[in-house]
Amino acid sequence: MIEITDQPLDPARVTNLVRRDGNGAVVTFLGTTRDHFEGKRVLRLEYEAYYDMALKKLEEICREMQQEFGVEDVAISHRTGLVDIGQISLIVAVAAPHRKEAFYACHKVVDRVKEIVPIWKKEVYEDGSRWVACEDHEFSPSQGAAAETPGH
């Protein structure tokens, strides 16, 4: 299950989507909005998405988990729009028969979301704002798909 929504995210609901009797491990990651950046107070965040492509890339990430680790039960929920401090902006829930694959795949999904999904966040300060990670660095989303194996 994947979704991008401007409504508050619900970890219990997303976690329950991946639970099955054949799974002995469920790992849920919550990304939450931080109140500071380099000593500055962050007032709120603004998320923007290129929806069609972001949904496609989230689906690709789910397929990668299936192909690379045999993990089939993945749910990703991403928030957009105005998000206050301390709120949940990302939920990744992964279930697998055993904990090792579940922990590893959950970690990997979060990394891939940050690498290839066209969603951007802007931190708003008392005296300005900044698009996070957009400060003119080289960005190569077509690379970096190489997977490590569980156990590293």
Place this chain on the structure above:
Amino acid sequence: MKIEVRFFALYRERAGCSRASLDLPAGATVADLTAEVRRRHPGLAPPEVSIVVAVNTDYAEPDTVLNERDEVCLIPPVSGG
């Protein structure tokens, strides 16, 4: 041919618009498109940083050939999560 380009996030703010219509010769590539975008919007990205382009909702290589009805978007470095 006419290519409609969408700008997101940092690029939208720097360009001062969310869309632009570009006139490119038939057979133009993604690299031709980014060169034209840089001519129009010199402040969009520093010369040493390549501008990433998505064509029809996939990341495209610089040598990808464009067609008139392609959905073309400029993708600044992503920062979801």
